[in-house]
Amino acid sequence: MSEEKFDCIIVGGGLAGLTAAYVLAGAGLDTLLVEKGNYSGAKNMTGGRLYGHSLERLIPGFAESAPVERRIVKERFSRGADGELTTMEYDNAGLSAPEGESYAVLRGVFDRWLADRAEEQGAMLVYGVRVDDLLVQDGKVCGVIAGVEEMEADTVILADGVNSLLAQKLGYKPVLRPDQAAVGVKELLGLSEEAINQRFDVDSGKGVAWIFNGCGDVYDGFLYTNKDSVSVGVTMMLEDIDKTENSVPQMLEDFKNSPQIAPLLEGGRLLEYSAHLIPEGGVGMLPQLYGDGVLIAGDAAALCANLGFTLRGMDLAVESGRLAAETVLAAKEQGDFSAQTLSAYQAVLSDSFVMACMKGEAACRAAVKADNCKDDPLGVFNGLMSEAGIR
Amino acid sequence: MAAKVNVAEKLGVNKFHTDEHNSHIDVDMEYPDKNEIDRVVRVCPASVYSVDENGVFFFEYLGCLECGSCKALSEGKLIKAWNYPSGTLGIEYRLG
Numbered sequence: 231m232s233e234e235k236f237d238c239i240i241v242g243g244g245l246a247g248l249t250a251a252y253v254l255a256g257a258g259l260d261t262l263l264v265e266k267g268n269y270s271g272a273k274n275m276t277g278g279r280l281y282g283h284s285l286e287r288l289i290p291g292f293a294e295s296a297p298v299e300r301r302i303v304k305e306r307f308s309r310g311a312d313g314e315l316t317t318m319e320y321d322n323a324g325l326s327a328p329e330g331e332s333y334a335v336l337r338g339v340f341d342r343w344l345a346d347r348a349e350e351q352g353a354m355l356v357y358g359v360r361v362d363d364l365l366v367q368d369g370k371v372c373g374v375i376a377g378v379e380e381m382e383a384d385t386v387i388l389a390d391g392v393n394s395l396l397a398q399k400l401g402y403k404p405v406l407r408p409d410q411a412a413v414g415v416k417e418l419l420g421l422s423e424e425a426i427n428q429r430f431d432v433d434s435g436k437g438v439a440w441i442f443n444g445c446g447d448v449y450d451g452f453l454y455t456n457k458d459s460v461s462v463g464v465t466m467m468l469e470d471i472d473k474t475e476n477s478v479p480q481m482l483e484d485f486k487n488s489p490q491i492a493p494l495l496e497g498g499r500l501l502e503y504s505a506h507l508i509p510e511g512g513v514g515m516l517p518q519l520y521g522d523g524v525l526i527a528g529d530a531a532a533l534c535a536n537l538g539f540t541l542r543g544m545d546l547a548v549e550s551g552r553l554a555a556e557t558v559l560a561a562k563e564q565g566d567f568s569a570q571t572l573s574a575y576q577a578v579l580s581d582s583f584v585m586a587c588m589k590g591e592a593a594c595r596a597a598v599k600a601d602n603c604k605d606d607p608l609g610v611f612n613g614l615m616s617e618a619g620i621r
Numbered sequence: 622m623a624a625k626v627n628v629a630e631k632l633g634v635n636k637f638h639t640d641e642h643n644s645h646i647d648v649d650m651e652y653p654d655k656n657e658i659d660r661v662v663r664v665c666p667a668s669v670y671s672v673d674e675n676g677v678f679f680f681e682y683l684g685c686l687e688c689g690s691c692k693a694l695s696e697g698k699l700i701k702a703w704n705y706p707s708g709t710l711g712i713e714y715r716l717g
Contacts (some may be wrong), residue, residue, distance in 0.1 A: 266708045267636075273687060273705075275717045338717030358709035376708070393689040395704065406693040413690045415666040417631065418716055468664065468694055477663040478690075483626040501630035502716045505666035505686040507693065600629075 236262045238558050239374050241272035241361045241381040241396060244337075245544050246456040246528025247389030248549030249288065250558075255353035257559050262381065263353055264374065266360040274392070274400045275416060275460060275504040278337070279439045280547040284583075288552060289347065291328065296343050298333035299456035300437030304430075307539045308442045308490075315490045316447075334437050334454045334461070351537030364524070365398055370567075371400070371523035384567050385558050386524045386552075392507045394530035400574045402516035402526065407595060408468035410511030410532075414464030416452075417484050420499030421535045428557045429494050430455050441539055446473045449617070450479070453494070454540075460494070460500055462486060465508060490611045508543070509534045512591045519579065520572040533584055535591040546584050553578045556617075634685040640710040644682045646691070647702040654676075654698070659697050664690045676686040686712050 238254050240247045243265030254261040267273040280311065285292050293301070309316040344619055345461050349355055365373035373382035388396050397403040398421045401411060416532060423434055430438045432455065442451030448470040454461040464481045476484070486495060509532040516533075527533070527545035557575040562566050581587055648671075653660060658678055662670045667686045671679045685706075693701035705711065 266705055268709055268713060275710075275714055312679060336716045338714040351702075360705055360708040393692070406689070408694050411690075411693055413664065413666060413688060468690060469668045471660050471664045471694065475663075477668075478666050479626045479628045479631075479668060483624055487624050500631060500634050502714060503628075503635055503686075504712075504714055504717065505688040505690075547715050548629070578693070594704050 232581065234260070236260045236381065236383040237263065237562060238262070238387060239381055239579055240387045240389055241374060241610045242389035242391055242526060242528070242530070243267070243345060243355060243357070244274050244341060244389060244391060244547065245344065246530070246547040246551035246554075247387065247599060248341065248348050249285075249548045250387050250389065250527060250555040251348040251353035251355070252288065252344070252351050253552055253555035254558060255282075255348060255351040259562060263348070263355045264359050264361055264381075264509065265355065265357050266378065268357050269342055270345035270355070271338040273350075274337035275414075275506050276337050276544060277414065277416065277454055277541060278335060279332050279454055279461060279545075280340070280538070280540060281332045282334045284545045284549040284552070286329045286331075288548070291333075293328070293331065293333060296606075297339045297385045298335055300432075300435060302439045303432065303436040304437060304438045305540065306345075306440040308384065308445070310442070310445055313489050315442075318496045332439070334439070334456050336456060336461075361390070361396065363396045364523060366400075368521055375382055383568065384523065385572070386560065387551075387554050387558070388524065388526045388530050389528045389547075390530050392509050392529040394526070397526055397530055400521065400524070402521065406507070408471075409517045411464045412467045412476055412503065412508045412510045413479055414463055414508050415466045415505045416461055416503070417457050417482065417486070417500055418461055418502040418504070419495055420455075420459045420501045421498050425458065425497070426455050426458065434605045439540065440489070441541075443538065446481055446484060446486065447476070447481070449485070451491070453491070457517075462491070462495060462499060467510065484532075508535050508536070508541070513585075513588045516588070520569060520575050522541070522569045522572075523567050525557060525572055525575050527551045527554045533588065536588045537587075537590060542587060546587060549582060549584050550579060553584075555583060629684075632667060636713045636715055637677060637679065637683065638710045639683045640706050641683075643707070645704050645706040645711070646680075646682050646685065649699055649701050650678065650680065650682045652699045657698050661691050661695050666690070674698060688693055
């Protein structure tokens with residue numbers, strides 16, 4: 231690697247990091263992104279559904295060329311247990327404007343597309359390199375360390391995901407606690423496009439996002455339709471492992487075999503089995519987001535909101551990546567990369583939909599409390615829809 | 622519910638670049654608390670941790686999906702240290 235000093239080094243080639251790289255390189259900054267996987271998305275998975283608005287703002291009409299699986303036109307929210315299920319469906323008939331759309335995506339595919347866009351803007355993307363530590367001088371972050379290699383930069387953006395070992399090393403973030411994260415485990419099952427269209431009552435290119443709340447003793451379920459596959463999985467708050475005797479992989483098996491789900495998956499061929507942590511600590515879990523020479527974005531900053539009927543992290547990652555990059559651009563203009571200058575990031579984040587979404591989480595969580603659901607499922611759904619606020 | 626999960630079969634469809642010689646997780650194989658071992662065994666999506674019928678504790682990191690659940694649940698107890706595998710190695714999601 232060269233001896234040059236970069237304007238910015240980004241750690242992590244997921245959506246937050248790639249968005250930051252896209253913006254910074256597009257503005258002419260010397261930008262290096264370092265990713266430990268062999269390509270962007272190699273270590274990433276989602277349920278999952280991407281709300282398009284924040285990426286739409288960056289790359290208008292992105293869904294026309296990006297590898298999105300299906301546009302979500304129906305969302306279903308189910309409550310149930312012991313073989314009984316109550317389901318509510320919201321159908322937007324595909325009438326939304328592009329900024330109101332959401333899409334089923336597969337990250338191993340989607341992130342590579344965004345990486346290509348960032349490279350087109352002039353960002354340098356390096357793969358297969360794990361950043362082990364940060365270069366810190368007099369309390370200021372001034373680069374990264376990977377093995378024996380040191381790379382310097384005026385600023386570093388940490389977009390290294392939910393575990394963000396680097397933010398922990400910096401002391402910006404305590405070790406993740408079992409009450410702050412859920413484990414998500416998923417199977418990607420191959421089915422023909424026609425079978426999916428028929429089973430979920432959708433046309434080609436259009437799909438379903440489906441959340442199953444409280445179906446198991448301690449887990450929630452999810453199901454998303456892709457072009458010719460279905461993403462099916464469960465999530466469980468880590469601390470809830472003490473409330474069950476079941477294992478997490480068995481929970482997924484149980485969910486798949488439940489009477490309402492099994493027929494939808496029949497004949498599906500396993501294409502991939504994946505797992506990831508989801509930051510679910512809400513606003514109380516947010517780490518210190520900036521410091522001298524450093525900013526934190528995406529899952530690394532715990533920017534993820536479980537709104538009960540839907541889970542949002544990817545659109546928050548994109549927006550926080552963009553805002554972090556714009557903060558770096560302003561700092562570059564002033565030639566000042568101090569914590570004081572970079573604190574503008576926290577301010578713009580607070581004014582953005584990201585923090586509104588994070589704050590909405592607490593209200594939504596209260597609304598899906600099990601006892602509420604039992605007595606008044608419809609009220610819960612309405613409450614969720616209004617508490618969520620932002621669509 | 623009936624069907625017992627077969628995690629090894631599921632991991633078999635995944636692509637891994639295995640690091641045969643270096644484990645990215647340092648586990649206390651002598652950890653005395655059976656209950657703590659049990660919760661880590663059950664939380665891991667990849668069945669990296671297991672206890673056989675004789676009560677012997679096993680750890681096999683090669684199928685790890687790098688989620689960090691064991692770290693968040695038991696670091697400082699069963700898990701002595703946890704890092705991602707070295708660059709290029711470990712799970713590689715083709716689809717994600």
